[in-house]
Amino acid sequence: MSIKSICCIGAGYVGGPTCAVIAYKCHDIKVTIVDLNQARIDAWNSDKLPIYEPGLEEVVMARRGKNLFFTTDVDKGIQEADLIFVSVNTPTKKSGLGAGMAADLAYIEAATRRIAQVSKSSKIVVEKSTVPCRTAQSMRTILDANCTENIRFDILSNPEFLAEGTAIKDLMNPDRVLIGALQTPEGIKAQNALVSVYNHWVPIDRCITTNLWSSELSKLAANAMLAQRISSINALSAICEATGADVDEVAYACGRDSRLGSKFLKASVGFGGSCFQKDILNLVYLSTQLNLPEVAAYWKQVVDMNEYQKKRFVQRIISTLFNTITNKKIAVLGFAFKKDTGDTRESAAITLIKDFIQEHARVAIYDPKVEHEQIMMDLTEPGVLDNRKQVEQHVQICGSAMEAADGADALIICTEWDEFKDTNLDYSQIYEKMHKPAFLFDGRLILDAPKLRGMGFKVQVIGKTELAGTA
Secondary structure (H helix, E strand, O other): OOOOOOEEOOOOOHHHHHHHHHHOOOOOEEEEOOOOHHHHHHHOOOOOOOOOOOOOOHHHHHHHOOOOOEEHHHHHHHHHHOEEEEEOOOOOOOOOOOOOOEEHHHHHHHHHHHHHHHOOOOOEEEEOOOOOOOOOHHHHHHHOOOOOOOOOEEEEEEOOOOOOOOHHHHOOOOOOOOEEOOOOOOHHHHHHHHHHHOOOOOOOEEEEEEEEEHHHHHHHHHHHHHHHHHHHHHHHHHHHHHHHHHHHHHHHHHHHOOOOOOOOOOOOEEEEOOOOHHHHHHHHHHHHHHHHHHHHOEEEEEEEEHHHHHHHHHHHHHHHHOOOOOOEEEEEEEOOOOOOOOOOOOOOHHHHHHHHHHHEEEEEEOOOOOHHHHHHHHHOOOOOOOOOOHHHHEEEEEEOHHHHEEEEEEEEEEOHHHOOOOOOOHHHHHHHOOOOOEEEOOOEEEEHHHHHHHOOOOOEEEEOOOOOOOO
């Protein structure tokens, strides 16, 4: 079976970059990305794309209007496609059964029903969204109920393993592409059709084919294990601060063990992003549903440790500033959950700043890629309790690090943007602008603390004590 036309339902962080790269690498395949959000589609068709990702603009501009199209005409996109990626949002449920842990599959179900309703020919339907195990079963039930003699639907699971900030690089040269299918002749035929699309640029030995359920669970498992490493090194960072050990040195020593490796052993104020917390909570909920309470408690602790790390950092800041930050100006550098992305979902900065507001501090925020309105949306609770006016009284959104630091009592690094490193930012000028004593808190381990102490800063670093190594 040869794929000539692909439709992607959902023009977000997964669907947009993934299908743009498919169009870039497969000139013989028409790729249409559909979304009901007109503003988002307009942005994809403009000179300013709705998401920032290094290399994405070049890929989109190279193929847009040739074999890459963005439209709100969902039905037409579905009808023309041989293969449909379902790449809609799967947020954690806010209410009802499984609230706070289970994924809300309303968008997945709506997309699946739409495919069943408007399709006039057979389709391969691919789960691209991050979904809890056995989601394909519900999709299959809906599609099977709508099969006719002339139309059949085959379901595949093809989870993404992108890291924001390196998504295009990850897509161009993936560690692996995982494709799960029902182990029937038709399922395997559909699986091979998707493998042939990726084989335009991904070597066959990197295309892993599994059963449907293994593919779904592998995505949750990979993110849970990565998040677990971050929570583990963050737990150790607390011990480092209490004992005088240096968390960078501990991480380096552990990372040189070939059984462990060095990745995801960077201590920080906490992990964020759209996947880690959501996927671990999915795993917790799945374990609970399967009557495995000890397994659920084990994975829940990874999320609990992440929350503890953020609260611990806030407490360290307050105690260092003489146990009060009321009316003090706190400059926060970085609002995105990590560098090289404008994504703020589950960003540690949100938790920190909300706590600072609760303590009646004045907060000045600067991030090079996050829009003003996005920051305000993340710090307020629209539709629940309109506290925007209260937040605006405490928050100033700045156009540069220097503006944020002007008159500040403390400066906090929340995102590891390269421009915040002491080799790129003039910290001596920042020191002159700040109130004295000038406190500097490095929540990302990107600064040369001794150098900055030499300028006069009072520096505190996650996982380190000021006198480390001198005892």
